[in-house]
Amino acid sequence: MKIDFKALRIEGLYNQNEAGQLMMRVKLASGLLSVAQAAVLARLGQEYGSGTLHLSTRGSIEFHDLEFDQLPQIQRRMAAVGLFSRGACGGAVRGISTSTGFGRGFQFTQVLGRKLLLHFSGNPHFEGLPKKFKIAVEADYDGSRHLIQDLAFVYVDQEEGKAFYDVWTGGGLGRAPQAAILYRRRVAESELLPLAESIVRVYRDNVQPPKRLKSLIATRGEDEFRRLLAEELAKAEPVQFSDAFDKALLPVSGDAAALKLVVPTFAGELKAQLLGKLAAAAEAVGVDYLLVTADQNLAMLPADQQCRQQLIAALSEVGFSGLDQPFAVLRVCPGSQECRMGLAATRELAEQFQQRYADKLNGRSLAISGCSNSCAQPQVAELGVLASKSVKGEDGQRTPRFDLYRRTGEALGERVAERLTEAELLAALDAEL
Numbered sequence: 552m553k554i555d556f557k558a559l560r561i562e563g564l565y566n567q568n569e570a571g572q573l574m575m576r577v578k579l580a581s582g583l584l585s586v587a588q589a590a591v592l593a594r595l596g597q598e599y600g601s602g603t604l605h606l607s608t609r610g611s612i613e614f615h616d617l618e619f620d621q622l623p624q625i626q627r628r629m630a631a632v633g634l635f636s637r638g639a640c641g642g643a644v645r646g647i648s649t650s651t652g653f654g655r656g657f658q659f660t661q662v663l664g665r666k667l668l669l670h671f672s673g674n675p676h677f678e679g680l681p682k683k684f685k686i687a688v689e690a691d692y693d694g695s696r697h698l699i700q701d702l703a704f705v706y707v708d709q710e711e712g713k714a715f716y717d718v719w720t721g722g723g724l725g726r727a728p729q730a731a732i733l734y735r736r737r738v739a740e741s742e743l744l745p746l747a748e749s750i751v752r753v754y755r756d757n758v759q760p761p762k763r764l765k766s767l768i769a770t771r772g773e774d775e776f777r778r779l780l781a782e783e784l785a786k787a788e789p790v791q792f793s794d795a796f797d798k799a800l801l802p803v804s805g806d807a808a809a810l811k812l813v814v815p816t817f818a819g820e821l822k823a824q825l826l827g828k829l830a831a832a833a834e835a836v837g838v839d840y841l842l843v844t845a846d847q848n849l850a851m852l853p854a855d856q857q858c859r860q861q862l863i864a865a866l867s868e869v870g871f872s873g874l875d876q877p878f879a880v881l882r883v884c885p886g887s888q889e890c891r892m893g894l895a896a897t898r899e900l901a902e903q904f905q906q907r908y909a910d911k912l913n914g915r916s917l918a919i920s921g922c923s924n925s926c927a928q929p930q931v932a933e934l935g936v937l938a939s940k941s942v943k944g945e946d947g948q949r950t951p952r953f954d955l956y957r958r959t960g961e962a963l964g965e966r967v968a969e970r971l972t973e974a975e976l977l978a979a980l981d982a983e984l
């Protein structure tokens with residue numbers, strides 16, 4: 552049977568290799584999953600695909616090496632616990648990326664992220680877009696991820712249980728990285744859904760495939776974008792923005808910073824079997840949800856210190872390490888090992904970096920992307936590595952060339968070297984680190 556891989560994209564599936572295997576991206580609401588959902592994904596990961604799950608920088612979970620005829624069974628079992636992949640790839644509003652630090656504004660940003668995900672996923676008015684549309688809800692300006700989104704809401708404060716957000720739009724990475732513009736400061740949350748809808752409509756109606764929203768601002772200017780948006784907003788209907796649970800879905804205690812436990816993964820890789828053990832350990836101590844963080848780790852919030860210590864002991868017993876210790880932020884995309892677009896074996900490179908710079912990485916942030924799509928977000932890491940070209944040598948073998956980015960201020964990182972061989976890249980990093 553001939554498979555229409557292009558048509559599968561809207562279902563969150565990409566053709567991964569010549570053999571026709573598939574990557575499936577599960578869209579999580581704000582990176583959050585219950586331990587019951589984690590247990591189902593763990594079982595599916597052991598039964599199907601590579602046996603290893605990939606935690607993405609946008610709080611999604613990816614399966615690799617799936618076969619087409621396995622999909623109905625996988626989708627059915629995910630649906631039974633409220634999980635889906637619709638709109639995780641292709642021309643759609645992608646998974647909503649949300650801050651996972653349990654800090655200021657956490658309960659507001661989580662609820663908004665969930666609301667946006669449910670609003671846009673599978674909604675035919677917002678599918679068939681020229682390309683992807685990425686939304687983030689950030690609790691603060693740390694990490695500057697608001698700059699790389701098509702639309703970002705950054706939490707400012709709250710009054711009587713209603714939150715306010717700064718709104719940024721038109722950012723994106725790829726071949727021509729462009730920082731988002733500030734659209735408006737301190738917008739009430741009740742205005743955000745009509746605003747998000749209007750910005751997606753401006754994109755849908757004024758940009759040709761396969762361009763992103765940023766191209767509209769780059770080619771026609773910010774003033775014209777604002778004019779188009781004002782026209783669209785004039786037609787928008789107000790919507791109710793009530794929350795039956797009054798932002799109490801994910802309550803955060805006062806000492807969340809001391810209680811939170813981050814489980815580091817290397818390059819976002821997690822054995823499905825280990826995820827199952829983690830879910831069981833969490834459930835045993837009364838922790839009922841986990842978060843996939845923007846740095847490809849898992850985070851949990853135990854109820855108190857005793858529960859936290861029990862959780863650390865249980866996780867150590869089943870093979871997790873590095874708990875409660877300082878660790879480096881090392882974001883890594885799947886690269887050529889599992890992605891058709893990949894120009895470099897990013898994970899092998901990451902392993903090399905870990906060994907070479909073992910004592911220098913802690914407290915630093917490094918990101919490695921296998922192509923200019925920049926899935927590991929190298930332009931918002933302290934040091935970013937991007938495979939920008941593949942060169943054929945005299946022996947007929949192809950080898951990657953790398954660009955190096957350095958970020959010092961609050962803007963996107965700047966490219967400080969380009970087209971480096973691997974040896975030149977290591978020499979450049981030796982000098983930086």
Ligand code: SF4
Binds near residue numbers: 890924
């Ligand atoms: S950055 Fe490129 S190689 Fe890496 S996962 Fe994204 S598309 Fe694939």
